[in-house]
Amino acid sequence: MDPAIRLRAVTKTFGDTAAVTDLDLEVPRGSLCGFIGPNGAGKTTTIRMIMAIYFPDRGELEVLGRSRALDAKDRIGYLPEERGLYRKMKVASFLRFMGHLKNVPAAELDRRIAHWLERVELGAFANHRCEELSKGMQQKVQFVAAVLNEPELLILDEPFSGLDPVSTRLLRDLFLEQHARGATILFSTHQMSHAEQLCDRVVMIHRGRKVLDDTLAAIRAQEEPRQLVCEPLADEPDLAPLEGLACAAAVTREGAAVRVTLRAGADPAEALSAVAAALPSRRVELRRATLEDVFVGIVTGEAPAC
Amino acid sequence: MLRKIGWVARREFAATVMTRGFVIGVLVLPAIIALMAFVMPRMMDERAPRVVGTLAVVDDGNAVLPGLERELAPRELARRRVETGDRLRERISESLPEAAAAAAGATEAALAGALAAALGEVPDLRLQRIGEPELEAWKARLAAGTGGRPDDFGTAVAIIAVHPNAVVAADGAYGAYDFYVPPKLDDRLQDELRGALNRVLVEARVAAAGLDPGQVAALTSVTGYSTRVVTPDGERPSHEALNLLIPAAFMGLLLMSVMSTGQQLMTSTIEDKSSRVVEVLLAAASPVELMTGKILAQMGVGLLMLGIYAAMGIATLASFAVLDLVDPALVAWLVLFYILSYTMMAGLMGAIGAAVSDVSEAGALLGPVMMINMLPWLLWLPVSRHPDGALAVAMSFLPPVNLYAMLLRMSSASPPPLWQVLASTALAAGGAVGALWFASKVFRIALLLNGKPPSLRTLVRWARMA
Incomplete structure (x- = not known):
């Protein structure tokens, strides 16, 4: 089976700075892959290239069997590191807008929004403006926006940053649920303990280059x-x-x-x-x-x- | 792709239009126009300070002083002002429809009052003949200023030095006069003084030539004429003022719609970027889909504004029964020109919005764009007055201002040939495609970049490398 994500010798530079250099990466379908590295290692740039937000200077990229993530965006859920909402929009309206953008069937959309808002304990906030929510609540809304289309591939960039322990546990359970449903998950973090607890596979990059790529069990066995x-x-x-x-x-x-x-x-x-x-x-x-x-x-x- | 563009456009349109700010913004322009029409005539009620003083006259032959005393007597000055008011009122009612004049607060009584006020109070002048040797001393008095007590006839108002051959020609040539005034003398009073002197001189010359001044005056003045426009539907009065104002109104409408929606596009892009929602959107739509949706949304906002203003304008013209002054085809061209001009502007504004992190950073990049947008205002009079002139034709083929110039020419009395209109439209369409290409390249690179705002040169470099 094709991997969910395949990168071959992908390179991206910004001016004189090489953000990612000759990166090869394969994320098997159905895996829960931790994408780890220190701040500035090139994780977010790589994810943005996978999402076709940035385009690589060199190399090949394949996402869910397509040569461009643009052709598969409706099958991908993405929770970016830099999060934001339309502050003046109501929560349900924002999610409806995101659902439309991701081609969620109109007949399904309201049901899914109501379901997910209940799951993240925000059912009572559907008609509140986004700006009225706390930061943690906004993060939950963004997670709902990411999973509303029941994605085959879920990419989470530092999903737990800024969350309290209760919300962290809730979000962790929800994305493990997505993994159990069959979704491939690429989970970027600089907190190794999170990756260690959750992932079955780890890719580590440092200064734009891959320095480790294996299952967690194999990594531990080698050490x-x-x-x-x-x-x-x-x-x-x-x-x-x-x-x-x-x-x-x-x-x-x-x-x-x-x-x-x-x-x-x-x-x-x-x-x-x-x-x-x-x-x-x-x-x-x-x-x-x-x-x-x-x-x-x-x-x-x-x-x-x- | 089209569906996503549609959803982005729909949200953006609703977010712009369904706000109190938009409703207020749309109503502000007609409110300002109505307010100006109502308030301006009343604001003109500022009376010019009454001038009291002495007018020194060098008139060795005493040929003009008696006539000048007659002309500048307060009663005569007042009579002339009323006559001037009547003539002005007559011209306005010829140029503007009666109803429009009335609507502008220019009813007969109001107009008479406004004109009298505008011309200032009748001056109280004492005329004093002086000799040539005293001229320099009087100039010194003028230079000292006119500020004295209001009833101070010792204040020098002006000096008139009549040339010796002003009334009787010497060597076949007539002389005139030298008019000396202090640094600040009301220009309306200067006109009155010169007018009176000119009439007196002509009268004196006619008399010196042995002719009947009354007969000459009757022969050389033409009054009571009218201008009628003959149309297939019959005759109607000429509306010269409207003929000048309508092209300006069309161009103003176009420029205002383009500028306000272009600005809105830039602001909304900056907001998406600064609120960090943009990456969430990019997870679901491509940068080009996002940009196109936003541009289409603001285009819709502009068309809505145009529709509202055009409907108001048409209703106003219809109520004054001068709807025939507007060619319906021009309205269609206006819509097409708006779409093309807006797209050119949107490309630039969208790129600027994507390149900066907040509105304050946009200033340096906006400067050149704003300067380009000032051009149409500078073009209004030269192009309206000479729609076939070299400047008008050249500007008609210079994007991004070509369509403003073309619209002015098309709504003028001498519209351009169709091939020029089509060629200019094609050029603008090319410009619009180029602007969209530029914006899409900048969008791709700049939308998630923060930090030092780029220069225009950097934007161009991004567009070439994307």
Whole structure:
């Protein structure tokens, strides 16, 4: 099956600045793909090219089997990072307008608007002007505008920025629901924890170039654990035995826990036994590399500290 | 694609028209015109300050002073003012329909009052003969100014130095007079003084030549004439003032519609950009669909405005029974010219709106566009007066102002040949396509850019690289 998104050697520059350079990307249909990278990495520019808002200087682009996203816009839902509404328009009118633009059948439109406004707990605000809503409420309205056409591909650019934890959870559940429905989701964020919790696949870009592209499981499998965390039985444990271990490069306190960073080449399984023997503990575990560790490692050129 | 353009246009049109601001804006122009028609005659009720003083006359032969004293006597001055008013009223009623004159507050009584007020109060002048040697001293008094007490006959109002051969020719040639006035002397009074002196001189010359002044006056004055326009439907009075005003009204209507809707397009584009709704829209429509929808919406707003104003104008002309002054074909051309002129303007304004982040940044880019739009006003009189002149013809083929010039020529007494109209229209259509191309390129690049506002040169560079 064709991927939902395919980019081949796509390059985009603004003046002398290369925003994206020779980017190859494939997002399989039905996947929930995290698109991560620091601020200014080129995520939004890439997404705008996928959405045919920007046009690449070089390279090929395919979205939902079409060579131009313009031909598939009605099958795509997009929640941009820069969000806005027509402030003077009423919520339902704005959504109706967006539904018309996305060719949602007229007979379906009002039903879907009412349904989605209820889902995002804004049913009572249908006839309020957009400017009367809080920022979080406006963000929910924009999410509704993005999913109103029941898209095959949903692109979310920093969807949780500015949301409180309750709204974040609500929105997260809603877009996981869209994924469960069968929609492909490309989810851009600079918060690695979100991508780690939600995505099955991760693409990482840095300074406009792709530096990582794999499933989350494969990424984790590639990263050898480099840290041990133990929880000593004693309230004030003596760390000297740990510091004397040949496998330990560093020993640090983390609240009630102790973190042991392993020397390069140290065997994690042997280190686990040695640490347990050196410091009586309730728990000793090998810490898996987080996405953030992987990211920092790539960006700084160092191996993830796990 | 067309459906999306239609939805964008529909929303934009409703957002513009269904506002209190638009309704007020549409009504403001006719309200201002009505107010001016009502208020202006009353505003002219400002009486010029009454002039009191001495008019010094160098008249060695005493050939003109007695006549001048007669002409400038307060009673005679007042009689002449009434006569002048009558003549003016006669001309106005010839040029404008009676009803229109009445509507403009120019009823007979009001007009007489307004004219009397406009001409100022009758001056109270004492004439004093002076000799040539005293001339420099009197000039010094003039230079010192006319400000004195209102009843101060010591104030010098003006000096008239009559040439020695002003009445009797010397060597076959007549002389005239030198007229010295202070820096600030009411121009209406200067006209009266010169007029009186001219009449006295002519009278004196006629008498010196042994002719009967009354007979000469009767022979050289023609009064009581009328101008009638012969049409296939019969005769009607000539409406010269309307003939001049109607082309200006057509051009004004065109320019106003184009400018206001062009501005509105720019503002709405900037608002979409600054409110960040534009990227949400671009998720559902392409930049070109968005731009086209917005341009069409404002075109609709302009056509609505044109329709409202045209209906008001037609109703006004019909009520004065002078509807035949407007050629229905011109109205059709007006609509076509509006569409083309607006599209040219919309391309520029849309591109400017897309390129900047707020209205204050648009100033530098708007300057040249505004200057272009001043041109039609500068063209009005030269093109109306010489519709076949080189300037009129040249401007008819210079987009984006060509259609304004063409409309003026078409509504003038000497309309251009059809091939010129068609060629100018084709040029404007080409200009409109070019402007749309330019705007679509700038839209594609600039709509999501923020930061330092670009220069015109940058816009052109964007258009070439997009």
